[in-house]
Amino acid sequence: xxxxxPANPAAxxxxxxxxxxxxxxxxxxxxxxxxRGAPSPxxxxxxxxxxxxxxxxxxxxxxxxxxxxxxxxxPPVFNEDLLALCEVLAPMYSLCPYLANDGLGFPAKGGNQxxxxxxxxxxxxxxxxxxxxxxxxxxxxxxxxCRTTDPARATAFFVPFxxxxxxxxxxxxxxxxxxxxDRDCLALLLWLHAQPYYKRSNGxxxxxxxxxxxxxxxxSPDGGWGGSFLLMPGLANTTRLVIERDPWDxxxxxxxYPTSFHPRTxxxxxxxxxxxxxxxxxxxxxxxxxxRSAIKGDFxxxxxxxxxxxxxxxxxxxxxxxxxxxxxxxxMELFLGARFCLQPRGDSFTRRSxxxxxxxxxxxxxxxxxxxxxQYGWYVPVGNSQEEEWSVFIDRDELRAGNVTVRGVLAAIxxxxxxxxxxxxxxxxxxxxxxxxxxxxLGDGMKDAVDVMIDGxxxxxxxxxxxxxxx
Ligand SMILES: *[C@@H]1O[C@H](CO)[C@@H](O)[C@H](O)[C@H]1NC(C)=O
Ligand SMILES: *[C@@H]1O[C@H](CO)[C@@H](O)[C@H](O)[C@H]1NC(C)=O
Ligand SMILES: *[C@@H]1O[C@H](CO)[C@@H](O)[C@H](O)[C@H]1NC(C)=O
Ligand SMILES: *[C@@H]1O[C@H](CO)[C@@H](O)[C@H](O)[C@H]1NC(C)=O
Numbered sequence: 001x002x003x004x005x006p007a008n009p010a011a012x013x014x015x016x017x018x019x020x021x022x023x024x025x026x027x028x029x030x031x032x033x034x035x036r037g038a039p040s041p042x043x044x045x046x047x048x049x050x051x052x053x054x055x056x057x058x059x060x061x062x063x064x065x066x067x068x069x070x071x072x073x074x075p076p077v078f079n080e081d082l083l084a085l086c087e088v089l090a091p092m093y094s095l096c097p098y099l100a101n102d103g104l105g106f107p108a109k110g111g112n113q114x115x116x117x118x119x120x121x122x123x124x125x126x127x128x129x130x131x132x133x134x135x136x137x138x139x140x141x142x143x144x145x146c147r148t149t150d151p152a153r154a155t156a157f158f159v160p161f162x163x164x165x166x167x168x169x170x171x172x173x174x175x176x177x178x179x180x181x182d183r184d185c186l187a188l189l190l191w192l193h194a195q196p197y198y199k200r201s202n203g204x205x206x207x208x209x210x211x212x213x214x215x216x217x218x219x220s221p222d223g224g225w226g227g228s229f230l231l232m233p234g235l236a237n238t239t240r241l242v243i244e245r246d247p248w249d250x251x252x253x254x255x256x257y258p259t260s261f262h263p264r265t266x267x268x269x270x271x272x273x274x275x276x277x278x279x280x281x282x283x284x285x286x287x288x289x290x291x292r293s294a295i296k297g298d299f300x301x302x303x304x305x306x307x308x309x310x311x312x313x314x315x316x317x318x319x320x321x322x323x324x325x326x327x328x329x330x331x332m333e334l335f336l337g338a339r340f341c342l343q344p345r346g347d348s349f350t351r352r353s354x355x356x357x358x359x360x361x362x363x364x365x366x367x368x369x370x371x372x373x374x375q376y377g378w379y380v381p382v383g384n385s386q387e388e389e390w391s392v393f394i395d396r397d398e399l400r401a402g403n404v405t406v407r408g409v410l411a412a413i414x415x416x417x418x419x420x421x422x423x424x425x426x427x428x429x430x431x432x433x434x435x436x437x438x439x440x441x442l443g444d445g446m447k448d449a450v451d452v453m454i455d456g457x458x459x460x461x462x463x464x465x466x467x468x469x470x471x
Contacts, residue, residue, distance in 0.1 A: 064146035066458035067155025070197070071141050074160055078188055082165040083135065089165050091172040092322060095131055103135030104128055104262050104436060108329065116333050118275050124268045124436070127328055128260045130243060130352055133211030134162040136258055136434050137241075140450045145439050146458075151197050156454075156461040157206045159238070161188045164212035167227040171216065178219065181227035189234035203237035204468045205461035209453075213244035213348050214252055239460060241453055244350040247374045253456065254375035256449050257352035259359045260328045262436040266444040269433075273426050276361030279336045284313040284410055286338035286362065288331050288353055289346065290320045299344050299367070299396065303406065306399075307342075310407045328356070335360030339418055340392065340410050345371055355432055358390075363421045365406065367396040378456045379431050379449070390424045 082089070086096040098105045110122035117125045128136075138160040141147055148154050166184040170176040192198050198206060210217070217230040230240060230252070238251065245252035263269045291301040307314035317324065317334050324331050331353070335341050341357035342365050349370040357364050366372055372391065373382045381389060392413070398404045435441070435448035442448055447455070 066146075066455055067462070068146050068148035068153055069141060069144065069156050069158055069454055069457070070148055070151045070154035071138070071158045071160060072192075072195070074188075075191065078161045078166070078184065078191075079134075079138065082162045082169075085165075085169060089169045090131060093326075095129065095165075098127065098129035098132050099135060101126065102139040103132035105132065105260070108260070115279075116329055116336060118271075121268065121272055121275070124261060124263045124272070126260050126262055127326075128258045128262070129325060130257050131164060131168065131211045133243065133255075133258050133434075134160070134164055134209055137209040137450060137453070138162075140434065140437075141454075143439050144450065144454065145441060146454055154197075155205065155465075156457045157197055159188075159192060159206055159208045161185075161208060162211075163188075163208065163217065163227075163229055164210050167216060167229065168212060171226065178223065178228070181219070182229065182232075185227060185229040185232065186234075189232060193234060201237075201465070201468045203235075204464040206237070207239040207241060207457050209255065210240055210242040211258075212242075213350065214240070214242050214246045214249075215244070215348060218246070239457065241457075243352075244348055245375055247370055253378060254350075255453060256376065256379060256432045256434075257350070257355050258434050259352070259355045259432070260332070261359050261433050263430075263433065263442065263448075264436050264438075266430075266442045266446040269430050269442060269446060272359075273429060276336065276359075276429070277422070277426050279361065281337055281339045281362070282312075283315040283338040284310070285340040285342060285365065285406060286315040286317070286334045287342040288317040288319055288324055288334055288356075289344070289351075290318060299400075300346070302400065303342050303344055306406045309405075313407060313411075324353070331356050332360055335362045338362050339422070340365050342406065343367070343371055344396075350375055358425050358432055359429055361422055361426050361429075363391060363418065363425055365392045365394060365410070367394055367399070369393075378452055380428065390421060390428060392421075 083099055086099050087094050089095045100106055105127040108117055108122055108125035108127065110117055110119060110125075141158055141160075151157070163185060167181055170181045173180075192203075192206075214230060216226040217228065219226045219228040219231070229235060230249075236251070239253060240251055241253050241255045243255060243257045245254040261272065263272065285307075287303055287307050289300050289303075291298055291304050304316060307316045315334050315338055317330055335357045339362060341353070341360075341362040343351060343354045343357065345368045349368055350372070354364055354372060364372065372380065373387050381387070387393065392410065394404065394406065394409055399406070430442065430446050430448055431452050433448055434450060437443075437448065441451065
């Protein structure tokens, strides 16, 4: 660290003057360099030099210091038309009720049978489905204060293609071919690549949101499951915000699964935080899931056995037959009554249950780093042991070997530490939920999942911009 000589303060002054002069000329040089090769004003290239200036001015008005987002107006075949097919988008159930209310689903009824949801917050709870995420994010971005309808002023560009719905409707159809699963995606890329602002950056400042896990879009060239959207060369430079990312693909960014909590204001969130903090939690831990009895050595089966062995200390909910989606209030009741929740991998590494659990104020117990730490870096504190502030990690091999038990590990954590972790989880809730806020946002400077998404994407676009502007 630089420390001035206290005995001789006068000696510092000339040095300061020299420094200021150097800084002044450096600034002049930068300004000169930045404006030297300005292209013709009508091209999007010209707009790029004006972006930071006007964005900063908007930022002062609306709090969008990082810049503004442009939302493409796509041909309806890429989004609205898919919503109209809601009856046939998923194989087991109709998505229509879940796509209602701009994707939030049907409103919670609220009743006097259960404590949940508390009467004052009934209006913030819906019955939401992960597959509605693309619609939820789209609607919220359209009314976001950092949205601009002028692409010349935008720093980042959102492409509201409902790729999960488009691919999903062909995933199970036995007569559907690989070409069927990719047709909409190819058509979208054709459309996108013709847009002037896409061409300007080669897509580096563009992003898309996906309501299905990344593996549903990564069919291997020799065939197999899913579409191949995320492997298409035409999507290589576009950032994909996705509920489960491929940890080896830097263009995938993990975002929360939607829960059923969609608060309108910061006051709604605080009321919920108070409620979740004040609930008595008689169960040490809880597990909501469907074991795959057909799979030998299924880890979820092992956890269910642990739960049974723990007796009253554990609560379990069988999610078979879509129960945990259709009756999400049962899941929330379970987690609101438990101190910890178990989050093993399922068919993939991530689960919506992680977010239901944390919104319910229970501390998640993880068994795979890829279930959260390597997924949601924009949303949860990770690295430098920060994970330990809000979650417990148990070595699954030790558990399988019988060296430890879930109950043993969790019961050994002092009550004060459990309370500290729970407070941390409850504090994290706003960023994990998709608010039903209007243009003003939640208010009081509180950020929801979409605010975090926009901040992150604007940061990313600004970083990328430095490289594509050079070429
Ligand atoms: C509460 O539940 C009881 C029985 O289920 C019902 O008779 C009563 O009308 C309900 N009260 C309210 C306010 O909903
Ligand atoms: C698959 O079969 C269904 C029902 O017979 C039909 O409606 C649909 O168009 C077919 N899809 C394709 C891609 O051939
Ligand atoms: C991705 O970016 C690179 C370098 O900027 C460019 O050569 C390539 O054509 C871009 N791909 C697409 C699909 O835009
Ligand atoms: C379980 O404990 C045994 C005995 O201490 C040890 O040898 C073994 O490596 C442990 N297994 C795991 C997976 O840690």
